Each structure stands twice: as structure tokens, then as C-alpha cells.
Amino acid sequence: MTDSVSRIALAGFGAWGQMHARALGAIDGAEVVAVYCHGESSAKAAAEHLPDVPRFDDYEAMLAAGGYDVVSVTVPNHAHSRFACLALDAGANVFLEKPAGLSLRQCDEVIAAADRTGGRVAVNHELRVSHQWKAVRDIVAAGDIGPVRYQHLSLFRHKFRQGSGGWRYDPQKVGSWVLEELVHFFDLVMWYAAENGRPARVRTVGNGGTDGLIRNFAATLEWADGSAAVLSQCLSGFEHHTLLEVSGETGAVRTWWTGAMDRTPHPEFALKVQRGDREPEPIDIPRSGEVFELEENLRLALAGFREGRSIFSPREARLAVEICLAADEAYRTGAPVELPR
Incomplete structure (x- = not known):
């Protein structure tokens, strides 16, 4: 991650992943550089909305390709913790949709991966x-x-x-x-x-x-x-x-x-x-509404990552x-x- 540009790989491009992409497009210094699409409809949407961004149908292949600083995880709930841990192990910071996990064990796995790798995770409680x-x-x-x-x-x-x-x-x-x-x-x-x-x-x-x-x-x-x-x-x-x-x-x-x-x-x-x-x-x-708050939370999270901190860590999100x-x-x-x- 440079001081001025955060390179983001999107993990998921369903309705909420597309909201992430639009929000990131409004943030100075944020650049979407890769997108993981888990199905035909999301791949078609990514081709339409992000035609110049490389698309992957294999999440681990996207991680292996590199070229990103942050992974934004918007896949269904049951995959949140696994995708976050894989991204941390790949050297990225993670913007993670809530919930951090479907069990306390899953939450603890994310916490342990962040501690082990030194990566930062910001859980999206916008x-x-x-x-x-x-x-x-x-x-x-x-x-x-x-x-x-x-x-x-x-x-x-x-x-x-x-x-x-x-x-x-x-x-x-x-x-x-x-x-x-x-x-x-x-x-x-x-x-x-x-x-x-x-x-x-x-x-x-x-x-x-x-x-x-x-x-x-x-x-x-x-x-x-x-x-x-x-x-x-x-x-x-x-x-x-x-x-x-x-x-x-x-x-x-x-x-x-x-x-x-x-x-x-x-x-x-x-x-x-x-x-x-x-x-x-x-x-x-x-103003008020998740359309605006998602953009603001992403902006604050990326700024936090550049400063080496998380605005809302999985350890904090675990209680909810x-x-x-x-x-x-x-x-x-x-x-x-x-x-x-």
C-alpha cells in the first residue's frame, strides 16, 4: 500500500459487493484492481461495471495473483471468516462484512490470523x-x-x-x-x-x-x-x-x-x-443511510490501514x-x- 493509493481486491460481486465497488469509486486514492466472482451472474455484472478489472472465478487464484493491498470481503456470511483468514495469510489487510463469523470459533480464527500475520481487519459495522x-x-x-x-x-x-x-x-x-x-x-x-x-x-x-x-x-x-x-x-x-x-x-x-x-x-x-x-x-x-455510511466507513478503514490500525477490529466485533x-x-x-x- 502506498501513501496515496489503496489497491483493493473485491471478494464477491453480488448486490452488496457492487455497492462496495460504487462506494470505492467515490473515494480518492482507492483503486479496485481485482474481483472474485463466485457465479455467472456476478461475473456478468463485474464485466459490465468493472470491464477493465481482472476477474477471477477462484478466490485463492486471485490472492495468488497479488497486486493488491486490501481485500474487501462481501461473500455470504458462512465464508466471511475463511476468506478473511486466507487474505490475511496472503499479506493483505481486510475490510470484512459483518458478522465476523457464524460462531465464536470463527471469530477467534480471524483474530488469531490477524495477530499471526500482523494484518489489520476492519469489520463493517457502518x-x-x-x-x-x-x-x-x-x-x-x-x-x-x-x-x-x-x-x-x-x-x-x-x-x-x-x-x-x-x-x-x-x-x-x-x-x-x-x-x-x-x-x-x-x-x-x-x-x-x-x-x-x-x-x-x-x-x-x-x-x-x-x-x-x-x-x-x-x-x-x-x-x-x-x-x-x-x-x-x-x-x-x-x-x-x-x-x-x-x-x-x-x-x-x-x-x-x-x-x-x-x-x-x-x-x-x-x-x-x-x-x-x-x-x-x-x-x-x-444525511443518513447505509448507502452513505458504507462509503464513509470504507474511507475511514482505508485511512486506518495506511496508518497501521483498524477502525473496528474483529476482537471488538466479537461481542455482538x-x-x-x-x-x-x-x-x-x-x-x-x-x-x-
Whole structure:
């Protein structure tokens, strides 16, 4: 990697891999130099959108060809950890889509590979750089609402896209729909309540589906200090609507986002904070949405790699996977799951 140019090999060119390519195209000093396509449709898309970029139908052959500094991994969930480890062993830094793995063992394999090779891995939890969702953490960290005592986060959306070959509807490939989507929101509520320490237990209820593919799912995270976070995910809805409410000891935050779909460039959103007994105050948000946040997170990750650091390491991302797995277990067993301290 030179000081001015990051050479990126794309591992995967499905719908989200194509989003990565568009985002990278908007970043100064980012150059896509290779793309791995695991099927005919993705190869055709790469030929159309990246006609001058070498295409590979064998991931290890792409790695062996060299000429890159960073591998951006956007393959289905079950392959995340393996592709990341192979890229690290090939001498690359890795921008890794969430989740970091479908098990804690897979997460630990990525962590160990990064430690062994000295490579950096940035896991893509893009909401952490959002003007909207990061603003909530900034408000909490500034002490504007006091210690966090209660959180409510709900997602109401249309059903998932199938993904290439229907992988989002294959439990062996997606892991679960908690790991596919709620992993973002478990990460957020634990970030907002970071001063409260690790959650102590998780309880869940739900309906509509089996084998981890549950359409209507609700989880409660409980902390030892009595604070709590309630998260719900409805995949039986329409459009894409997210609501967050956070109550602290001396104030509260409420924010929402709505769009025709998750990747819309023209959503509606708002954020208000109440500090003490004052009237709720609207907070200006210049823009919000994963279309924008992916680009910003890639920009920050590449800058971090050039400086020899990760903006969000697999060791940090592991906790959200741990909580997702515990929530899935709580649903399977019908009993609360105690979390290790």
C-alpha cells in the first residue's frame, strides 16, 4: 500500500459487493484492481461495471495473483471468516462484512490470523460512523442524558432479499436472521451503554419460522445494574423503518429512520434529545443511510490501514456475535441465557 493509493481486491460481486465497488469509486486514492466472482451472474455484472478489472472465478487464484493491498470481503456470511483468514495469510489487510463469523470459533480464527500475520481487519459495522446513529453515542458520552437506563430499538421492514443462490434463506450460510441484521443493533445498544459493562443475560420471544430464520423476533438485554435494552425485528412488514429510544437518568434521546428500502438514497429521519427538564431539541443530521455510511466507513478503514490500525477490529466485533448467538440459543430453548462476565 502506498501513501496515496489503496489497491483493493473485491471478494464477491453480488448486490452488496457492487455497492462496495460504487462506494470505492467515490473515494480518492482507492483503486479496485481485482474481483472474485463466485457465479455467472456476478461475473456478468463485474464485466459490465468493472470491464477493465481482472476477474477471477477462484478466490485463492486471485490472492495468488497479488497486486493488491486490501481485500474487501462481501461473500455470504458462512465464508466471511475463511476468506478473511486466507487474505490475511496472503499479506493483505481486510475490510470484512459483518458478522465476523457464524460462531465464536470463527471469530477467534480471524483474530488469531490477524495477530499471526500482523494484518489489520476492519469489520463493517457502518452504523457506528453514521451522522445519525453515532450522534446518539456522542450525546451519551458527553453526559447529556446521564447514565443509560433503558433502550428500545425496533426494526420493521420488508422480507430479506434471497441473495445469490438464496443464501439468506439457508441457515447453514446465513447463520440466522439475528446474525444477518440484528447484529448491527445489538452492537449499537451495547455501544450506547458501554459504561454499564457487559450485559448479564438475554431473553427472547418470537414467531414465524424455524432454524434461526425467525420473521418476528424480540430480545431483552439485561445488565447487572438493572438497565435494559429491548430490541425487536419484524421481517414481515413493508419498506424499512427503524426507531430508537434511549432513556438516561437525566434525559432522553429519540431518533428514527424511514425509507422505501434499506438502500434508498432519499430516506426521512430525525433525532431529538431532551437534556434534563428542558424542551426536546432537534439535532441536525446532514444525511443518513447505509448507502452513505458504507462509503464513509470504507474511507475511514482505508485511512486506518495506511496508518497501521483498524477502525473496528474483529476482537471488538466479537461481542455482538456472542450476543446474537446467545439470543438464538434463548429462542431455541425458551429460557434466558446468562452471559459470561
